[in-house]
Amino acid sequence: VAGAHRPGEFALIERYFRPLADNADAFGLTDDAAAYRQRPGDDLVLTTDTVAAGIHFFADDPAEAIARKALRVNLSDLASKGATPYGYLLALALPENWTERWLSRFAAALAADQKTYGVTLIGGDTTKAADGLSITITAIGRVPKGEMVLRAGAEPGDAIFVSGTIGDAALGLRIRQGRLKLARGGKALVNRYLNPQPRVSLAPAVLRHASAAMDVSDGLVGDLGHICDVSGVGAEIQAAAVPLSTQVAAALRAEPKLLGAVLNGGDDYEILATVPERLADAYVAEAANAGVAVTRIGMILLEKGPPVVRDAKGNAIRIIGSHSHF
Amino acid sequence: VAGAHRPGEFALIERYFRPLADNADAFGLTDDAAAYRQRPGDDLVLTTDTVAAGIHFFADDPAEAIARKALRVNLSDLASKGATPYGYLLALALPENWTERWLSRFAAALAADQKTYGVTLIGGDTTKAADGLSITITAIGRVPKGEMVLRAGAEPGDAIFVSGTIGDAALGLRIRQGRLKLARGGKALVNRYLNPQPRVSLAPAVLRHASAAMDVSDGLVGDLGHICDVSGVGAEIQAAAVPLSTQVAAALRAEPKLLGAVLNGGDDYEILATVPERLADAYVAEAANAGVAVTRIGMILLEKGPPVVRDAKGNAIRIIGSHSHF
Numbered sequence: 189v190a191g192a193h194r195p196g197e198f199a200l201i202e203r204y205f206r207p208l209a210d211n212a213d214a215f216g217l218t219d220d221a222a223a224y225r226q227r228p229g230d231d232l233v234l235t236t237d238t239v240a241a242g243i244h245f246f247a248d249d250p251a252e253a254i255a256r257k258a259l260r261v262n263l264s265d266l267a268s269k270g271a272t273p274y275g276y277l278l279a280l281a282l283p284e285n286w287t288e289r290w291l292s293r294f295a296a297a298l299a300a301d302q303k304t305y306g307v308t309l310i311g312g313d314t315t316k317a318a319d320g321l322s323i324t325i326t327a328i329g330r331v332p333k334g335e336m337v338l339r340a341g342a343e344p345g346d347a348i349f350v351s352g353t354i355g356d357a358a359l360g361l362r363i364r365q366g367r368l369k370l371a372r373g374g375k376a377l378v379n380r381y382l383n384p385q386p387r388v389s390l391a392p393a394v395l396r397h398a399s400a401a402m403d404v405s406d407g408l409v410g411d412l413g414h415i416c417d418v419s420g421v422g423a424e425i426q427a428a429a430v431p432l433s434t435q436v437a438a439a440l441r442a443e444p445k446l447l448g449a450v451l452n453g454g455d456d457y458e459i460l461a462t463v464p465e466r467l468a469d470a471y472v473a474e475a476a477n478a479g480v481a482v483t484r485i486g487m488i489l490l491e492k493g494p495p496v497v498r499d500a501k502g503n504a505i506r507i508i509g510s511h512s513h514f
Numbered sequence: 515v516a517g518a519h520r521p522g523e524f525a526l527i528e529r530y531f532r533p534l535a536d537n538a539d540a541f542g543l544t545d546d547a548a549a550y551r552q553r554p555g556d557d558l559v560l561t562t563d564t565v566a567a568g569i570h571f572f573a574d575d576p577a578e579a580i581a582r583k584a585l586r587v588n589l590s591d592l593a594s595k596g597a598t599p600y601g602y603l604l605a606l607a608l609p610e611n612w613t614e615r616w617l618s619r620f621a622a623a624l625a626a627d628q629k630t631y632g633v634t635l636i637g638g639d640t641t642k643a644a645d646g647l648s649i650t651i652t653a654i655g656r657v658p659k660g661e662m663v664l665r666a667g668a669e670p671g672d673a674i675f676v677s678g679t680i681g682d683a684a685l686g687l688r689i690r691q692g693r694l695k696l697a698r699g700g701k702a703l704v705n706r707y708l709n710p711q712p713r714v715s716l717a718p719a720v721l722r723h724a725s726a727a728m729d730v731s732d733g734l735v736g737d738l739g740h741i742c743d744v745s746g747v748g749a750e751i752q753a754a755a756v757p758l759s760t761q762v763a764a765a766l767r768a769e770p771k772l773l774g775a776v777l778n779g780g781d782d783y784e785i786l787a788t789v790p791e792r793l794a795d796a797y798v799a800e801a802a803n804a805g806v807a808v809t810r811i812g813m814i815l816l817e818k819g820p821p822v823v824r825d826a827k828g829n830a831i832r833i834i835g836s837h838s839h840f
Contacts, residue, residue, distance in 0.1 A: 198740075218665060218744045219665050220595060220665070221561035221591055224558040224559075224560060226554070226659075227552075228552070231549045231551055232558065233547045233549055233550075234549075234603060234654070235546055235547035235548070235637060236603040236652055237639045238605045238648075240642075240644050240648075243641060243642050269549075281566055310560065311561060311562060313562050313563045313650075315570070316566075317569070318566050318567055322564075322566075322648055324562070324639075328560070336549040338545050339545050340541070340545070402545075
């Protein structure tokens with residue numbers, strides 16, 4: 189266990205985090221701040237998200253999974269804005285019982301993700317946590333000037349697309365909690381919960397085609413509601429059109445009551461985008477080129493209000509099971 | 515007490531934080547990210563710091579003091595880099611027992627500081643804390659291209675300056691903890707601990723004159739050691755030259771053993787700067803124009819190593835009482 193020969197904050201930064209700061213703007217983490225050298229023609233996209241033990245992950249989740257979740261939920265936000273990742277600041281609050289072994293695994297997972305997603309650490313802060321581990325990452329990306337894709341901007345008649353599959357992480361969380369058992373495929377769903385896959389490669393397609401977009405973190409229906417709210421529109425989606433993994437589809441057949449958890453359980457980190465009809469085919473094609481399947485699930489409506497979910501007969505379904513941080 | 519009729523995350527953001535986001539880049543906090551519209555000729559300075567209950571403040575400190583500390587420790591970092599504040603992202607992890615009353619006081623204190631320091635909220639995240647309150651702020655400032663003042667850059671012969679007075683907050687913390695009692699003036703020192711005063715107005719003088727700078731958060735001697743380390747130099751300071759408040763001077767006369775706590779106790783949030791000799795008078799004058807007293811306390815030396823602190827007779831003093839987050 190830890191405690192005996194732990195290095196202090198500075199030795200710790202040097203050993204584990206300085207190698208991640210492979211960027212002149214970071215000054216090798218030797219300074220109080222990073223300096224971002226601006227590129228003409230770009231806007232900077234800034235987003236911050238905290239993940240905490242007992243809230244967003246389990247304290248005994250693998251160090252690698254915690255690192256990935258902390259970084260990827262932020263990369264997912266950037267992708268949904270059409271932004272290309274540039275760098276991130278890491279504020280790490282470590283509980284008393286941290287070990288160097290844990291930290292080295294945490295840093296190694298960040299290093300691997302940096303390569304995968306083309307991002308580098310540019311600054312941060314390490315501190316003692318009063319209680320559980322907590323990680324706040326501020327991620328920075330770039331978009332062409334004035335072109336960040338907003339939540340506001342959805343127009344009546346726009347097609348509604350979502351990437352990947354929905355509900356995997358929500359059911360994975362239930363399995364992780366012991367609240368749900370599946371005959372098969374449970375492990376894959378738990379993996380989706382533990383290791384979100386940010387759709388970084390989809391960002392250029394979102395930038396070029398979407399009238400509005402966000403990532404699905406709090407639940408598909410609720411998040412679509414945010415787009416409707418700030419865009420001043422309504423929306424209709426077909427439940428049967430929502431893309432499901434084979435595992436989730438099987439779980440739903442066995443237990444139809446899981447529909448609420450699937451459609452509004454959250455933690456999907458897929459990209460929800462509204463796309464003008466004339467660009468819809470091009471969006472699908474460009475997404476496919478980027479290696480991401482996107483599926484049309486409904487349409488933006490003129491009449492303001494929360495999204496309506498319809499079953500195969502066209503009847504409105506009430507979706508219970510909204511996700512909230514509170 | 516809280517719990518009964520608390521609004522959810524979105525209502526909460528709208529009510530208390532949206533009014534703080536008085537900046538087009540923030541999209542009224544309705545989006546997943548902020549977009550910073552670059553100004554040609556500027557670099558962006560980015561810094562992040564977490565403050566947590568039980569570590570950096572007491573959970574029963576006034577909401578206003580907690581808000582100020584969270585923001586000001588970051589503004590202090592920006593000032594020490596010569597940067598003009600622009601905006602900040604707020605990641606707020608609230609414990610179960612938060613109240614709207616607490617939150618409204620917290621937000622009101624941020625609003626007041628925004629006016630004082632010319633900064634606006636541009637984004638953030640609110641989440642449930644597993645245990646105690648924790649706040650991570652990422653602050654963003656501007657400097658002319660390539661001119662951020664680094665820790666690296668101190669040259670032999672440079673004069674070492676520090677702003678304001680040193681040791682107030684360290685003794686204030688001891689008083690707050692009940693470990694120290696003063697005949698008089700204790701309240702003022704506790705106030706310095708609770709409400710750091712970032713030297714934002716000093717930033718232009720630092721930018722124009724300092725060869726290296728940082729803010730004193732972990733203790734004067736230790737922080738000067740960081741400048742020496744990354745600059746590849748040594749330093750010598752005169753203990754008697756270190757500027758002290760009347761309260762700290764009186765406390766030291768009564769108890770000389772407090773010298774270590776004063777010189778290396780931390781939480782000063784003053785600006786430590788090295789200034790080439792030919793610019794020293796101009797630095798003092800420009801700082802005075804900005805309403806900040808700066809005091810020369812020593813000199814940068816050629817020989818690498820940790821700073822040497824000398825008493826009035828020129829003898830080296832060993833400073834015990836270093837501050838560390840770990």
